[in-house]
Amino acid sequence: MVAHKKHKQEILNNILNVIRGRLTHLQLNDIKNNRNMKTAENFGLACIQGEKNPEFCFWSRPEQGEMKINTDAALDEDEASIGGIIRDHLSQVHAMFSVRQKKEEIHILELGAILHDITLALAKGFKKVESDALIAVNVIKENWDCPWKAISILIEIKATLALIKEWKISHIWREGNSAADYLSKPACCCLREDIPTNLMPQELANIVALDAGHSYLRL
Incomplete structure (x- = not known):
């Protein structure tokens, strides 16, 4: 008996239909912007306009004697x-980098950025790591x-972090991660693996x- 080989588009359609079936009873309770409306349209969801209160976020200094990387x-x-x-705790810059990469999924790039910086x-x-990459963290x-x-x-x-006596990692919203x-x-004017602070x-x-x-105001 020969197994039926499904075309990749048919497989994709089946997956999407399963997702739609699981989501049809849900409502998208969020701001009515183009992205949310498109998501609701693609998956057959009711889109309810929600209220989003603005909040503030900020870059917090590390403790004295610690380094923080973003x-x-x-x-x-x-x-x-x-x-x-x-x-450091005085906001003095000790190191920085800006490096081009081959195109890859964003969460892989974000993990790569953390690896480069902790190395x-x-x-x-340093003792603290902070990234606005929620998935990576x-x-x-x-x-x-x-x-x-x-x-x-x-x-x-993890091998690099194992060489460090004490470390912490946390997430920060993009608005508070402006320097990183x-x-x-890609348009950064100082592309180097270790940028001298005087540059x-x-x-x-x-x-x-x-x-x-x-x-910083986060809307």
Whole structure:
């Protein structure tokens, strides 16, 4: 008996139909923007306009004697890149990087950014890691399963963290991660694996100064 081989489009349609079947009884309770309306349309959901209260977030300094690193990754149609910055309790910058990458899934790039930064920071006595990559942070903390394509990166991250006596990792919203966000952009003007602090662009210096005591509005 010959097994029936399904066309990949048929398999995809079957998967989507199962998803739609599981979601049809749900309502998308969120802001009525184009992205949410499109999601509701694709999966046959009722979209209810929700109220979202603005909140504030900020970059918090590490404790005295600690280093904090912030990382981010960026991906568009043509390019991919990662960036990171290491600061002390006085907001003084000790290291930073901005590196182009081959195009990959964003969570893999974000994990790669964390690996690059903790490797760079290992000899500088850092204790805290902060990233606006929620998936990456939860994968490292083992709250979520690691995507199979990123397992090798996760192994390297954990091996590097094992060399550090004390470390913490946390998530920060993008609005409070402006310095790393700046360095992760493909258009960043200082692409290097270890950027000398005396070559810091003025725009980044302004962000670092603003971070020291500014709260950012998250809509």
